[in-house]
Amino acid sequence: MLNWKIENRTKIWGPLLCLLIFNISGQINATELERGKYLTAAGGCMACHTALEKGATPYAGGHALKTPFGIFYTPNITPDVETGIGGWQKSEFLAALKQGIRPDGSHYFPAFPYPSYTQMTDEDALSIFAYLKSLDPVVRKNRDHDVSAPFSWRWLQWGWKLLFFSDKPYSPSQGATTEEQRGGYLTNALGHCAECHTPRNVLGGMVTDGAFSGVTKTDTIGEVPNITPDVKTGIGDWSLGDIVSFLETGMKPDFDDVQGNMEEVILYGTSKLTAEDRAAMAAYLKSLPAIQHKTSK
Ligand code: HEC
Ligand code: HEC
Structure with missing residues (x-):
């Protein structure tokens, strides 16, 4: 009698359980x-x-x-x-x-x-x-x-x-807010923004104490602007909102459209992010030490 009951229970619950597990794993995959x-x-x-x-x-x-x-x-x-x-x-x-x-x-x-x-x-x-x-x-x-x-x-x-x-x-600098930490991770570990915006030595190694201070034009590489918050040579005069909308649309505060490689960075990258993540990246850029480095002649 007992055996019969258990058998019947598994008959009902077995397929149900399978359905449930299948559904859950399907969901995990889609979210992943x-x-x-x-x-x-x-x-x-x-x-x-x-x-x-x-x-x-x-x-x-x-x-x-x-x-x-x-x-x-x-x-x-x-x-x-x-x-x-x-x-x-x-x-x-x-x-x-x-x-x-x-x-x-x-x-x-x-x-x-x-x-x-x-x-x-x-x-x-x-x-x-x-x-x-x-x-x-x-x-x-x-x-x-x-x-x-x-x-x-x-x-x-x-x-x-x-x-x-x-x-x-990635390790955030001391005292970084949660938003700046998220922005720093997105900017460095994913967006690899320093790869273009940080100057390099003759062997192609990044000059880390010049991080994000830009590159002057050479015969092979175009100018890459200084994106530290230096007012004269960087983007110190851009507001948080200016940076956020640039990363979304490629439009600069002076209404110029973005040019060159940066266009692809925005098109395939930062424009696809949530507004919250773009704001985090802007907050991170604003928190960088200002470096005076003129990239245009
Ligand atoms: C700035 C350009 C650039 C970006 C951005 C980039 N890659 Fe690549 N990737 C390359 C180049 C160049 C190579 C080949 C390097 C070599 O031959 O030594 C490569 C190689 C690879 C390889 C090795 C493939 C193979 O057949 O050996 C993988 C995997 C890869 N990239 C994945 C990615 C992923 C994932 C991302 C984004 C998170 C990414 N790449 C972003 C330029 C890029
Ligand atoms: C493949 C190289 C490359 C990468 C990667 C790159 N940039 Fe740029 N970036 C440029 C170039 C080139 C310009 C100049 C575009 C122009 O003149 O319109 C630029 C311009 C900018 C500007 C405007 C500065 C100004 O004064 O006009 C900002 C802000 C900026 N980038 C932020 C970023 C951020 C944030 C990332 C990472 C998500 C990033 N960049 C990744 C090449 C790059």
């Missing part, structure tokens, strides 16, 4: 993917991993990046097994994004801003991986970089890392 999509936008991955030709498939690579060392072509990061990252394990993705190490153990060039992404939490990095894995696989073979020796030597990147790379999680 939404989260991954958001973080991928915050990381600005699409801007670099999409070719510039009209109609180019997002994330399938082939975007030419001009640097003082030559031209780098971004790889395909759609989940195609042969030509993309479809066969990658989580550990390989983390090693690439946070350590600059390829699945074969050799080094990536820092044209891939892993020195910034290293500050990301593993959880956020893996959400991005889950999102990329959910995209349609696209067959597109990677193109070799046009960089001449010795800058083209992957093994030399080992020395570069020794000099300029440290794999530390």
Whole structure:
């Protein structure tokens, strides 16, 4: 009698339970993917991993990046097994994004801003991986970089890392408000804003005590403005609202439209964020030490 009852109960509850578990796990996946999509936008991955030709498939690579060392072509990061990252394990993705190490153990060039992404939490990095894995696989073979020796030597990147790379999680400065901390994480670990806005030495290492103070125009690289709150040479005279609306629409306080690379940063990145996150980034930029550094002649 007792046995009969239990059997019947499991007959009823078994399928119900399955339904429940299925539903919950479905929900977790959807939320995880939404989260991954958001973080991928915050990381600005699409801007670099999409070719510039009209109609180019997002994330399938082939975007030419001009640097003082030559031209780098971004790889395909759609989940195609042969030509993309479809066969990658989580550990390989983390090693690439946070350590600059390829699945074969050799080094990536820092044209891939892993020195910034290293500050990301593993959880956020893996959400991005889950999102990329959910995209349609696209067959597109990677193109070799046009960089001449010795800058083209992957093994030399080992020395570069020794000099300029440290794999530390993002740590806010003392006394930062919760909003500035969130903004600092978004700006540094995801938005990699310093990669362009911080001056570099001749070997391409960031000059950290000049953080966010901009770069003067050279033959190969255009001017990148000083975004520290210095009134004369930076954006000290921009209000919080000015920065927020610039990151949303690309319109400057003097009604000029954004130009160059920054346009993509806004289009594929900061314009996709919540108003709250843009405000956090603006608060963080306002909290930086003002550095006097004129970037225009
Ligand atoms: C500033 C441009 C730039 C941005 C932004 C960028 N990447 Fe890349 N990425 C590169 C370049 C260049 C390489 C190739 C580096 C090399 O060959 O050493 C690369 C390589 C990779 C690889 C290795 C692929 C392979 O086949 O070996 C992965 C994975 C990757 N990027 C993911 C991402 C993700 C995820 C983001 C956003 C969080 C991102 N990238 C943002 C430029 C960029
Ligand atoms: C790929 C390089 C690159 C990256 C990455 C980048 N910027 Fe920029 N940024 C530029 C360039 C170039 C300009 C100048 C655009 C112009 O003249 O219209 C600019 C302009 C700006 C300005 C306007 C400054 C002024 O005085 O006109 C602000 C503010 C700014 N960037 C903030 C950011 C933030 C925040 C991030 C990170 C989310 C970021 N940038 C990432 C290249 C970059």
